[in-house]
Amino acid sequence: MKKVLEGSHAVSEAVRLARVQVISAYPITPQTHIVEAISEYCANGTLNARFLCVESEHSAMAAVIGAASSGVRVFTATSSHGLAYMHELLHWTSGARLPIVMADVNRALGPGWNIWLDQTDSLSQRDTGWIQLYCEDGQEVLDTTLQAFRLAESVNLPVMVVLDAFFLSHTYEPVEVPDQEQVDQFLPPLSPRIQLDTANPFAIYQMVAPSAYMEMRYNIQVAMEQVTSRFSEIEDEFEAIFGRKHGPLEAVQCEDAEIILATAGTTASTCRHVIADLRDKGEKVGLLKLKMFRPYPTDQIRRHLGHAQKVAVIDRNFSFGASGIFAQEIKSALCNTDVRPAVFGYVAGLGGRDVTPQTLEEIYRQTKTSKIPKDESVWIELNQELVESWSN
Amino acid sequence: MKKKQTSKDQLPLFIPRSNTSTQINKTGSWRYFRPLYEEKTAPCSAACPAGEDIPRIEMLVSQGLFKKAWETILDENPLPSICGRVCFHPCEKACNRGELDEPIAIHSLERFIGESAISSSKSADLKKLPNNGKKAAIAGAGPAGLATAYFLSRLGYQCDVFEAQSEPGGILRWGIPAYRLPEDTLKKEIKRIEDLGVHIHCETPVTEALLQKINQKYNALFIGCGYGRPIKLRIPGEESAHDGLRFLHQIRTGGKVALQGTAAVVGGGNTAVDVARTLKRLGVKPIIVYRRRRQDMPAFEPEIERARKEGIELMELLTPIRIEEDPGSTSKSDSSFKMTLQKMKVSTKEIRGRARVIPYGEKTKTLQVQHIFIAIGAEAEVLWHLPSAKNNNQLTLSHSTIIEQEIPVVFGGDLTNETKRVTDAIASGKQAAIALDVYFKKGWDSIEESLVNCRVGGGPALSMAAYLNEERNNRKPHIVSFDEINSDYFQSAPRVISPTLSPDQSVRSFSEIEATLSKRAATQEAERCFNCGICNSCDYCRIFCPDVAVMVEEAERYINLDYCKGCGICVTECPRNAMALEEEKK
Numbered sequence: 001m002k003k004v005l006e007g008s009h010a011v012s013e014a015v016r017l018a019r020v021q022v023i024s025a026y027p028i029t030p031q032t033h034i035v036e037a038i039s040e041y042c043a044n045g046t047l048n049a050r051f052l053c054v055e056s057e058h059s060a061m062a063a064v065i066g067a068a069s070s071g072v073r074v075f076t077a078t079s080s081h082g083l084a085y086m087h088e089l090l091h092w093t094s095g096a097r098l099p100i101v102m103a104d105v106n107r108a109l110g111p112g113w114n115i116w117l118d119q120t121d122s123l124s125q126r127d128t129g130w131i132q133l134y135c136e137d138g139q140e141v142l143d144t145t146l147q148a149f150r151l152a153e154s155v156n157l158p159v160m161v162v163l164d165a166f167f168l169s170h171t172y173e174p175v176e177v178p179d180q181e182q183v184d185q186f187l188p189p190l191s192p193r194i195q196l197d198t199a200n201p202f203a204i205y206q207m208v209a210p211s212a213y214m215e216m217r218y219n220i221q222v223a224m225e226q227v228t229s230r231f232s233e234i235e236d237e238f239e240a241i242f243g244r245k246h247g248p249l250e251a252v253q254c255e256d257a258e259i260i261l262a263t264a265g266t267t268a269s270t271c272r273h274v275i276a277d278l279r280d281k282g283e284k285v286g287l288l289k290l291k292m293f294r295p296y297p298t299d300q301i302r303r304h305l306g307h308a309q310k311v312a313v314i315d316r317n318f319s320f321g322a323s324g325i326f327a328q329e330i331k332s333a334l335c336n337t338d339v340r341p342a343v344f345g346y347v348a349g350l351g352g353r354d355v356t357p358q359t360l361e362e363i364y365r366q367t368k369t370s371k372i373p374k375d376e377s378v379w380i381e382l383n384q385e386l387v388e389s390w391s392n
Numbered sequence: 393m394k395k396k397q398t399s400k401d402q403l404p405l406f407i408p409r410s411n412t413s414t415q416i417n418k419t420g421s422w423r424y425f426r427p428l429y430e431e432k433t434a435p436c437s438a439a440c441p442a443g444e445d446i447p448r449i450e451m452l453v454s455q456g457l458f459k460k461a462w463e464t465i466l467d468e469n470p471l472p473s474i475c476g477r478v479c480f481h482p483c484e485k486a487c488n489r490g491e492l493d494e495p496i497a498i499h500s501l502e503r504f505i506g507e508s509a510i511s512s513s514k515s516a517d518l519k520k521l522p523n524n525g526k527k528a529a530i531a532g533a534g535p536a537g538l539a540t541a542y543f544l545s546r547l548g549y550q551c552d553v554f555e556a557q558s559e560p561g562g563i564l565r566w567g568i569p570a571y572r573l574p575e576d577t578l579k580k581e582i583k584r585i586e587d588l589g590v591h592i593h594c595e596t597p598v599t600e601a602l603l604q605k606i607n608q609k610y611n612a613l614f615i616g617c618g619y620g621r622p623i624k625l626r627i628p629g630e631e632s633a634h635d636g637l638r639f640l641h642q643i644r645t646g647g648k649v650a651l652q653g654t655a656a657v658v659g660g661g662n663t664a665v666d667v668a669r670t671l672k673r674l675g676v677k678p679i680i681v682y683r684r685r686r687q688d689m690p691a692f693e694p695e696i697e698r699a700r701k702e703g704i705e706l707m708e709l710l711t712p713i714r715i716e717e718d719p720g721s722t723s724k725s726d727s728s729f730k731m732t733l734q735k736m737k738v739s740t741k742e743i744r745g746r747a748r749v750i751p752y753g754e755k756t757k758t759l760q761v762q763h764i765f766i767a768i769g770a771e772a773e774v775l776w777h778l779p780s781a782k783n784n785n786q787l788t789l790s791h792s793t794i795i796e797q798e799i800p801v802v803f804g805g806d807l808t809n810e811t812k813r814v815t816d817a818i819a820s821g822k823q824a825a826i827a828l829d830v831y832f833k834k835g836w837d838s839i840e841e842s843l844v845n846c847r848v849g850g851g852p853a854l855s856m857a858a859y860l861n862e863e864r865n866n867r868k869p870h871i872v873s874f875d876e877i878n879s880d881y882f883q884s885a886p887r888v889i890s891p892t893l894s895p896d897q898s899v900r901s902f903s904e905i906e907a908t909l910s911k912r913a914a915t916q917e918a919e920r921c922f923n924c925g926i927c928n929s930c931d932y933c934r935i936f937c938p939d940v941a942v943m944v945e946e947a948e949r950y951i952n953l954d955y956c957k958g959c960g961i962c963v964t965e966c967p968r969n970a971m972a973l974e975e976e977k978k
Contacts, residue, residue, distance in 0.1 A: 097407050156405055193405055203410045219406035226403060 005175040007168035010138040011077065011103045011161065012037035013175075014145035016047050017183040018101075020075045022067035024052040024060045030079035030115050032105045032169050038075075057082035061089035061102075068098040069204065071195030073149065076100070079165070080107035080121045087125065090158075094129025094220060096205055097194065099152035100159075102130075103145065106265065106316075107165040108351040116352020117165040119265070119317035123293070123325040129220055131159040131227055132293040134264040138173040140246050143238065146178075149187055150234045155223045156193060166352065167266040178242055186241050224295045231292065248292035251304045253279065257286030259367055260305055260341075262330060263314040264290040267355050271314075274360040285364060290326060301333040308341040312367040314360070315377070316349045323347075323376040344373045348380040415955075419939055423958035423976050427933075427951055430972040432868045432925030436498060438849030439486035441791075441811075441819040442469040445857065445864060446483055446498055446921075447968075451928045453501055453918035458911075462509040463516045465502065467857045469818055470542040471535065471581045473510055474564060476503025477573050477906070479815045480692045488924055491874040494887035496921050497909075504914040510580050519860055520588070524548035526832060529610040531598040534562020535814045536616030536805025538582065539821025541590040543856060544614075547829045551590045552610070556597035562618055564814065566641040567663065569670050570902040575644075600775075607798050612828050616805035616820065619770035619812070625658065629715030632729055633658075636667040636767025643670055651676045653762030656731055658682075658712055660689035664767035665696060668704045672899050676763065678704050683711040683736055688746050698905070701895040709736040709749060710757060715764060731759045772807055787827075787839060790852035791820040794827050796836055802828065819853060826859050872924040872969045881932070881967035888917040927970040933962035 005013065011034045015023070023042065025035040041047035052063045057078050064074040078086060083104050093100050108118035122132060131151065135141045141163050148159040163169055194204065208216060231248055239245040250268075253275060254260055261271050268289040278285045288304050288311075305311050315324025322328060327345030334340040344367045349355035359381060366378065436446040445464050452461035465472040476499050487495030509516070528544045530537045533555035541551040559565055561578050586592060596602070598617070606613050622635045636659065643649065652675060657668045660682040668678035680699070682689060685708045689696055700706070710733040718728040735755040739748045778793060779786070785796040792804040804820035806812045823843070830842040846858040850869040857864040891907040898905045909917065933949065934942035941956040942949060951962075963971040 095407075097405055155403055193402070194407070201413075203412075203414070204408060206408050206410060208408050216406050216408070219404060223403050 001177055001179075002174050003177050004172050005138055005142075005177070006033060006170060006172055007138050007141055007163055008033035008105070008170065009037050010142040010175050011145050011163070012041070013177050014142045015075050016041050017178065017180060018073065018075075018146060018149050018187055019184075019189070020047070020049055020149075021072035022050050022052065022064060022074045024054055024063035024067070024074070024076050025078070026054055026057050026060050026082060030082055030105070030107050032077065032079060034077040034103055034105070034169075057085045058089060061086045061093065061100075064100055065089060065093060065096065065098060068100050069096070069194060069196050071190070071192030073153075073190045074100055075102065077103040077105070079105040080109050080115065080118075083121045083125060084109065087128070090125055090128035090130055093158045095216075097156040097220070097223075098158060099149070099156055099190070101145065101148045101152050101161065102158065103141075103161045103163065105163055105165050105169045112351075114351045115165065117167055117265075117316060118350050118352070119162075119315070119325070122160060122162050123317050123319075125160070126294060126325070129157065129224075130294060131155075131157055131224075132162060133159065134162045134291050134293060135168065136246075136266060136268050136289065136291075137168065138171070138175040139244070141168065142175055142177065143242070143244055143246060146183060146187060147231070147234050147238055149190075150237075151227065151231055153190055154230050154234070155226055157220070157223055157227070162265075164265045176242075176244075182241055186238060227295045228292070228297055228300075246291065248297050249300050249304065250287075250289040250291065252287040252289065254286035254288060254304050254308070256284060258284040258309045259364065260286040260288050260308045260311050261314065261360065261364065262288040262290060262305070262311055262326065263316075264293070264326060265316070267314055267316065267349065267360075270355060270357055271360055274357045274364070277357070278361070278364060283364070283368075293326075293329070296329060296333065298333045301330060302337055305330070305334065305341060306337055306339060310344060310367050311341045312344045312346060312363050314346050314348055314355065314363060316347075316355070318347050318350065318377070327377065342372055344370065345375075345377040346380050347377050353381075418954045419957045420941075420952075420954045423953075423956060425958040425960055425973045426953070426976050427956065427958070427960060427963050427971055427973050429927060429949060429970060430868055431866065431927065431970055432870045432872050433849035434924035434926070435486040435488055435849075435871050435873070436483035436496075436924075438851045438853065438871050439482045440848075441482070441813065441815040441853055442475070442822065443819070443848035443853030443855045444468045444483075444502075445855075447923040447926045449505070450496060450498075450501060450918040450921035451923050451926065453505065453914055454921065454928075456915060458505060458508050459514055459516075462505045462514070463518060465505060466516050466518055467862075468822070468855060469815070470539055470585055471506075471814075471818065472502050473506025473577050474535075474573060474581050475815055475818070476500065476506050477577070478564070478568055480694075480813060488872065488874040488877055488922055489882075489920060492879055492882060493884045497888050497890070497917050500888060500890050500906075500909050501914055501918055504909045504911075506581075507577075507908045508911070510577070515587075516584075518546060519862070520546045521548035521860075523550065524832075526550070526611040527552070527609065528612045528614065528828070529554065529606040530614045530616065532562060532615070532617040532805065533557075533560035533582075533592050533594070534616055534618050534805060535564060535817035536618075536820045536824075537562070537614065538585055538590075539818040540614040540616065540802075540804065540824045541592075541821075542585045542588065543822050543825030544828065545585075545588040545590050546856070547825060549612075549828075553590060553592040554596045554598050554602065555592060555594045558594055560592045560594060566644050567637060567666070569640065569666050570644070571669070571673070571898065571905050572666075574904055610799060611832070612799055613801045614821075614824050614828075615776060615801065615803050615807065616817070617773065617776045618806045619772055621771050621773050622766065623769045623771055625712060625766055625768065627713055627715065629717070629729075630766070632715050632717060633764035633766045636663050636765045637770060639667055639765055640670060649674060651763060653677070653728070654679060654760075655763035655765060656681050656712075656759055656761045657765045657767060659767035659769070660684060660691060661767065661769060662691045662695060663770075664765075665691045665699050667765050667767050669699055669702060669899075671763075671765070672702055672704055673902055679759070679761070680704060680706045681710050681712065681731075681733065681759070682706065682708055684747060684749050685709060685738070698895070702899045703895070707733075707759075709738075709752075710734070711736055711751075712764075713756070718760065728760055728762050729764055731761060731764060733757045733759060776803070776807055778803055778807065787836075789823055789827065789840075789843065791816060791823045792827065794824070794831070794839065796831075800828060800831055822854055822856055826854060826856070829859075867925070870925075876969040877922050877924065878965065878967040878969075881930075882920075882922065885920050887920070888913050923968050923970075925969055928968070930967060932965045932967060933971060936961050936965045
């Protein structure tokens with residue numbers, strides 16, 4: 001049934017349909033409506049689950065770790081500082097091989113205090129062993145959240161579903177909300193591979209000596225390497241039931257493109273319009289929408305971008321002292337190939353600033369007119385007046 | 393080539409996991425300190441003259457075990473329904489909860505427990521020793537005499553109570569107005585004492601002749617005849633004034649009194665306040681005339697405040713010196729009196745903590761009233777004056793004096809108590825009963841030592857349960873202070889407010905002012921109790937033990953010393969100081 005839903009509530013609906021058994025969350029800013037709706041479902045009996053309201057995000061993750069260790073399906077959601085506060089336990093989750101699903105709403109980190117869109121919170125959790133999936137619209141949020149449970153439970157790794165603050169989390173769109181029956185068909189109850197049992201006690205996660213630690217880490221990577229193919233199988237099954245597919249990456253008119261814009265989240269939506277306009281004007285331009293960030297789909301990145309002359313990466317994030325994070329990753333994916341495009345990095349729309357079609361056209365124009373990138377990153381649409389004000 | 397896998401295939405999962413038990417690691421060998429369960433004394437219990445086990449009583453109420461709570465009171469106090477109403481609850485002043493927000497409404501809970509037992513006609517399962525063949529005579533069926541009979545019966549004595557009045561109860565029956573203590577409640581509580589086998593002989597005053605007979609036929613005598621003789625002002629014209637206590641007696645006998653106009657009530661004690669409030673209910677305008685100031689009044693503060701709210705005027709620092717009949721009055725019905733009052737002032741000196749007042753020069757004031765009531769105190773009848781000579785056959789205790797004569801005689805109640813409260817009278821009865829029992833079992837010289845062993849928190853209150861060697865005997869005398877409560881476990885919650893008639897409503901009749909708590913309100917209020925010093929099975933010791941060394945078997949907790957490292961977390965977490973940590977002696 002189609003419903004007009006906020007992006008946040010698209011997550012909540014998916015959690016309800018996934019019959020999650022334990023949800024834990026810290027309910028204060030930067031938290032979003034995601035857990036608000038879920039807590040109501042728990043309170044009114046729509047969802048038969050235990051909602052644990054804890055005192056911090058660190059505890060929220062600790063609580064779902066505990067619950068997941070007892071073999072139940074769990075969920076939590078957070079944002080920016082909350083995610084940063086969870087950092088330690090993000091490592092724990094992947095090391096513990098617990099199939100935890102979390103939604104992260106991309107919000108800026110302070111100071112200056114800012115709760116608008118910025119991808120740095122989730123991207124700085126790159127090395128925690130979480131699968132990361134960036135979504136473009138409400139429908140993709142709902143679908144990806146459902147798929148995330150299948151994926152997590154299939155490889156015993158945690159999955160982070162990521163959505164843009166406000167542009168997606170607080171925007172209402174028509175979303176197809178599937179029937180419970182269909183979802184049950186797609187997502188059976190969890191058959192846990194890790195389940196503490198008082199009847200048959202054992203200990204988990206204790207000390208590991210140097211003689212085995214490295215193999216344990218390698219075992220995580222072995223699972224990570226299976227994610228791309230498993231995600232694709234899961235998407236096929238999803239498509240068979242629901243008739244929709246989003247893909248780990250989406251290449252739009254990339255086959256013959258000379259310049260490809262690469263970006264994630266709602267900016268991809270704006271890009272779709274911009275490249276359509278530019279194509280109308282005869283420009284050979286394409287879009288690569290980046291969805292799966294971990295594991296990094298290196299082979300597919302190479303396949304889609306390898307033939308282009310130039311790639312313009314739009315990063316709504318920044319790694320200080322280096323460059324935009326998506327740009328780094330693309331460069332890294334391409335560097336061992338013989339034929340590769342020049343990679344232009346653009347930093348735009350931090351802290352909720354708009355990235356308009358004009359912004360993207362400007363990025364395209366600069367890329368087209370430059371032979372090679374002058375800098376690792378170009379900061380787009382900086383307010384020169386402000387920049388000069390602190391120089392004087 | 394890596395084998396192609398599908399999403400249905402299980403991936404290898406390599407995580408740290410062990411089926412080996414850690415029980416082989418007996419961490420108990422690391423221990424330098426040893427935790428133990430050690431119950432201590434709650435401040436309320438120590439402050440209660442009857443030494444009631446209040447933290448356990450409130451715990452039982454919070455668990456809905458009302459009958460058990462009632463029996464726990466009855467261990468120490470035969471009159472819960474009465475004391476819940478008329479006791480001025482020193483326990484609440486001592487309550488540790490008062491440091492967090494407000495004290496537990498212990499008196500309201502006591503009344504609730506007493507009332508729910510009465511309304512469900514329960515009979516108590518109390519420890520009662522078999523008949524030991526000894527007989528005790530008790531002079532006076534007031535609270536002290538009734539308590540003595542109650543406790544002695546439970547210790548196996550056959551008791552006869554001799555009462556001068558037509559009904560038992562003493563001050564409870566004749567001196568406390570119905571708006572504070574309904575007659576029905578009193579009768580039901582006394583009935584339960586009679587059911588233990590106590591015989592109450594009314595209209596049988598203890599005379600010299602009866603004393604002779606008692607000496608021959610009984611093994612012991614308790615004298616609790618109270619203060620029945622009013623103290624006089626000794627001023628000219630006093631014969632026109634009524635005695636306050638006698639007036640209350642008259643009202644409680646059911647005597648119809650038609651009064652009107654204004655009445656002066658001279659005095660500052662509970663009787664004066666009760667007389668004034670009774671007059672107010674009869675349609676008279678009472679004025680309390682007191683020689684000191686309000687803050688010096690020996691009446692209990694809540695009663696003074698209630699009287700003020702009922703519109704009763706208080707004139708301070710005035711003492712009557714002369715009463716004259718007003719020549720203007722024509723008949724007896726509208727006779728009026730002129731009372732000359734000496735103005736008083738506060739001297740800088742104090743006597744026993746109270747301000748001393750002295751006449752303010754020659755300054756006087758006159759007061760025109762229709763009635764005068766004197767309520768400045770009472771004293772014992774001459775027959776009940778304690779022998780003055782102190783010798784080695786007389787033992788003065790906190791709430792009684794025991795004399796070894798032909799038969800042992802104990803003076804108690806108001807005759808010996810410094811504070812003349814109902815619960816002190818009960819304490820007196822308990823002390824007398826235990827002292828007599830020790831006398832018969834172990835002899836005169838053992839009395840003091842045996843009493844010390846059943847003290848509550850090392851104070852004057854005695855515990856019958858401790859005397860009868862029940863579990864309470866193991867409790868340490870240390871009184872738990874607020875600092876020793878882990879207040880992190882308690883959230884601020886308001887004290888229950890008993891449903892109460894407004895002052896306007898209350899002065900219209902003798903209906904009881906305060907109502908009994910509902911079951912729900914009582915349970916909630918009992919849940920506020922810290923249960924200082926006793927284990928209420930909250931289980932925090934077990935939950936927080938990092939070594940799972942706190943064991944529970946058949947609701948009893950113990951420490952598994954094979955694994956207890958002596959970290960002390962259980963003791964620190966115990967919200968109510970029911971545990972202790974002691975050094976391990978190796």
